[in-house]
Amino acid sequence: LCDLVMVRLSRSGSASVALLSWVIGVGVLVMLPMALLIDGVPAGSDQWLATGLAAIGGLTYVTTLYCLVRALRVGMLAIVSPLVALEGAVAALGSFALGERVGRLTVAGLVLAVTGSILAKSPS
Numbered sequence: 001l002c003d004l005v006m007v008r009l010s011r012s013g014s015a016s017v018a019l020l021s022w023v024i025g026v027g028v029l030v031m032l033p034m035a036l037l038i039d040g041v042p043a044g045s046d047q048w049l050a051t052g053l054a055a056i057g058g059l060t061y062v063t064t065l066y067c068l069v070r071a072l073r074v075g076m077l078a079i080v081s082p083l084v085a086l087e088g089a090v091a092a093l094g095s096f097a098l099g100e101r102v103g104r105l106t107v108a109g110l111v112l113a114v115t116g117s118i119l120a121k122s123p124s
Contacts, residue, residue, distance in 0.1 A: 023061075023062060023065060024062055068080075068084060071083075071084075078120065079120070082117040082120035083117055085113070085117070086113055086117055088113075089110050089114060092110055093110070
């Protein structure tokens with residue numbers, strides 16, 4: 001249902017920009033003051049590094065959300081949705097690449113997810 005609503009929003013021209021504006025606006029105008037009230041201004045290089053990484057993460061999130069909206073605008077929901085569902089697999093592969101131990105059940109789940117996405121993408 002969420003993907004269907006996203007398709008409707010993305011196919012109306014200015015709704016994409018409005019959606020991204022709300023995501024950025026809520027993130028900056030609401031969450032930043034709350035974070036400063038709870039934790040205070042970062043002190044020390046480690047806290048500033050964490051703040052910078054969080055800002056990069058936020059920009060990455062907004063960029064990926066824009067890519068999702070764009071893909072839903074130009075592509076078919078039946079193809080875009082299974083590919084987007086693989087975001088967890090990408091995170092798991094990233095942690096595996098960084099040295100995290102991955103269990104057999106996780107590997108089996110990744111194989112099934114990728115296989116399902118390939119089958120969903122292929123023509124009937």
